[in-house]
Every structure is written in structure tokens, then in C-alpha cells.
Amino acid sequence: MEAAMLSRREFLTKCGKGFFYLAVASPLFRQEVCAYQQRRLEGKWGLVETKVSPYFQPLPGGEVQCLLCPRECVISPGERGYCEVRENRGGKLYSLVYGNPCAVHIDPIEKKPFFHVLPGTLSFSIATTGCNFECKFCQNWEISQEVPERTFNFHLPPERVVQMAKDYGCPTIASTYVEPTIFFEYMYDVSILAKRKAILSIYHSNGFINPQTLR
Ligand code: SF4
Incomplete structure (x- = not known):
């Protein structure tokens, strides 16, 4: 059987498509x-935006205690915990991130x-x-x-x-x-x-x- 011959144009078109699909599929x-x-x-x-966290307990005097990690920061009103992204606002602990x-x-x-x-x-x-x-x-x-x-x-x-x-x-x-x-x-x-x-x-x-x- 005679092998199908590609014209130069067809060959270049197929190569181009191949490279395109390879590039699109690549992680890079x-x-x-x-x-x-x-x-x-x-x-x-x-x-x-901010969101109230369910992971805290209120303490007397408006303080809150974060319960997420073993630091268990006790946080005064307007202050933040050690990680600087959890803040006491009005007696509730907010995630700032x-x-x-x-x-x-x-x-x-x-x-x-x-x-x-x-x-x-x-x-x-x-x-x-x-x-x-x-x-x-x-x-x-x-x-x-x-x-x-x-x-x-x-x-x-x-x-x-x-x-x-x-x-x-x-x-x-x-x-x-x-x-x-x-x-x-x-x-x-x-x-x-x-x-x-x-x-x-x-x-x-x-x-x-x-x-x-x-x-
Ligand atoms: S405020 Fe941050 S560092 Fe403090 S207990 Fe909560 S997660 Fe841990």
C-alpha cells in the first residue's frame, strides 16, 4: 500500500497543532x-472582610480566649492574638483573613x-x-x-x-x-x-x- 504523503503545508499545520495541544496540557x-x-x-x-470565629470562649471583662491553637491567647477588646489575624471586637473573636x-x-x-x-x-x-x-x-x-x-x-x-x-x-x-x-x-x-x-x-x-x- 502506498504511504500517504503530506504536503509541506499540511506537515507544518499538524506540527503546529501538536505543539499547541502539548503546551496547553503542560503544567507550566x-x-x-x-x-x-x-x-x-x-x-x-x-x-x-472579616468573620466571627466559632473557636473562642468569652471571658469576664470583655476578653475572649481563642481555642484554635495551644497558645490559647487571651485577647482584650480591640487587641489581637499572637498570630495577628484574630481580633477581639466587642467580646467576639473575628478572623480578619x-x-x-x-x-x-x-x-x-x-x-x-x-x-x-x-x-x-x-x-x-x-x-x-x-x-x-x-x-x-x-x-x-x-x-x-x-x-x-x-x-x-x-x-x-x-x-x-x-x-x-x-x-x-x-x-x-x-x-x-x-x-x-x-x-x-x-x-x-x-x-x-x-x-x-x-x-x-x-x-x-x-x-x-x-x-x-x-x-
Ligand atoms: S489567636 Fe492565633 S496564636 Fe492565639 S490561640 Fe488563636 S490561632 Fe493561636
Whole structure:
């Protein structure tokens, strides 16, 4: 049987299409698209919105005690806890970073670092400012040791996080870069919605969290 011959034009067209589909499917391309999308996300410098936390107990004199992590900060009215993102307002504890990540990226899952969970896939990664540690070697100190008033924060409610992870073909959503315990309410709501869409949640943590928070 005679082999079908391609003209020079057909050959170049097929090569071009092949390269295009390869590029679109590549993790690098999707990371670039995410970076582009990130530049188009709504956000602003400073606080975007706040949310009352269920993880506190009121104390006499208008003080509150945060129950999220073992520091169990006792916080006076108008003051914040050690992590600087949880504030006593009128005898209630508010999260100042709910739905307002300052970092949004698509990373290889190996960077989390996970080597045995869905290897070769991408992870939709978010972080807010703040941390309950002050490690001298922290590589993300510009956000972990910062207050939300001094970072650019995106408006990204949980349903939007899950939708973006789906849009970019990420089978996991990672709460990472700082200690996610300090934005636990946000991370929890994202995880509930993600599970409904068969997306796994990754929690990149120092483990400094109260056991009752996890129950
Ligand atoms: S999460 Fe923040 S405010 Fe709450 S106990 Fe820990 S350091 Fe204190």
C-alpha cells in the first residue's frame, strides 16, 4: 500500500497543532494561566472582610480566649492574638483573613512536599497572612510575619477557590505557605465544598493546633 504523503503545508499545520495541544496540557502553561488569572482577581491592600470565629470562649471583662491553637491567647477588646489575624471586637473573636488569601498559586504537588499523593499533579495553593510560629528560618516570612492590613488580599470565598481549582485541573487544594491553623475557618469551609467536587484538601501544617479543633 502506498504511504500517504503530506504536503509541506499540511506537515507544518499538524506540527503546529501538536505543539499547541502539548503546551496547553503542560503544567507550566496552567501555572502561567493561573498567574494571569491572579492578576485579574479582585482584591485590595488591607482588610477585605472579616468573620466571627466559632473557636473562642468569652471571658469576664470583655476578653475572649481563642481555642484554635495551644497558645490559647487571651485577647482584650480591640487587641489581637499572637498570630495577628484574630481580633477581639466587642467580646467576639473575628478572623480578619476569612476568604482573603494574599497568596494564590498553582504548584506541583511535590512542592508541598508530597511525593506519594497524586504524583505529577498540580495543587491549587492558598495562604493568608499570619502564623502561630515565628521561625527565624521561615522562607515565607513576608506573609507569615505580616498583618493583613499590609498585604494585597484577594477576594476569594470558598466556592471560588473550589471553582478555580476545578477550572485549572487541580485535584487538590493546599492550605500552605504559612500555618493554616490561623485561617482554620476558611480552610474548613473550602474543604467541605472541595469534597463535594471530589477535590482533596491538603493541610501543610506545623501541627500546632488544639485537638478539639480537629474534632
Ligand atoms: S490561632 Fe492565633 S489567636 Fe488563636 S490561640 Fe493561636 S496564636 Fe492565639
